[in-house]
Amino acid sequence: MQNNDDIIKIRDFNGWYGDKQALKNINLDFYKNKISAIIGPSGCGKSTLLRSINRMNDEIVEYKVNGNIFYEDKNIFEKDIDLTLFRKKVGMVFQKPIPFPMSIYDNVAFGLKIHGMKNKQKIDKIVVKSLKRAALWEEVKDELDKSANSLSGGQQQRLCIARAIAVDPQIILLDEPTSALDPIATQKIERLIEELSEKYTIIIVTHNLAQAVRISDYMFFMYQGELIESGLTSEIVKTPKVSLTEDYLNGRIG
């Protein structure tokens, strides 16, 4: 793993919901322009870990952490961090595609306007580019003014990805992005994720082991709040070092 550039470093990291510890002494690196999959059985802490990376869990009052997460060597818990700017760089896509109740165009332009962009031509250009990158352009180019709610679930998820891309992130966090989608839409999103990794760092939480094996470069297997094993997906799948990982891969737990 040493030959890669790390973009996120997590060190001695713990997270609690009230008294319940959800993350236990997590230490790991996520690498630039790679697809990293966080896997493990339900309740093992995958989403909590993902939502800690862009401080999304700050919104949960009883959630407390200690330890450190570094984004490009800057501690994300430092007081002077500009959270809006930080989340622009570390975007997130959720399990259920939830477009804003507005047009397709406005959904993608939304973040740009929030961040103060006013030049209509520039916004138009980025909207088109983002929809193309999210592999949605061909399907929506003649109906940009239509409500985003008129799109199918798979199209809505690609729209949410376009919305995340529009503000020029470095990292895209995806929390079970295909679990509400049918197999064809899932396949499209998987192909898209692979394409996106050329430009972005992708961290995906999935309970779908086959999906993690198909698309990820690195795997992070969690169990009961702990990181049990991590490494190249191809190596972990072939020769897991820890028996718990082997049990999970063989469907004996989870």
Ligand SMILES: Nc1ncnc2c1ncn2[C@@H]1O[C@H](COP(=O)(O)OP(=O)(O)OP(=O)(O)O)[C@@H](O)[C@H]1O
């Ligand atoms: N808002 C919350 N308040 C209290 N406990 C929570 C909260 N969110 C998660 N937990 C608990 O923290 C633990 C880890 O949950 P988390 O959602 O991170 O797991 P997960 O691996 O993503 O699970 P799943 O695959 O089912 O989504 C679980 O025991 C869960 O019940």
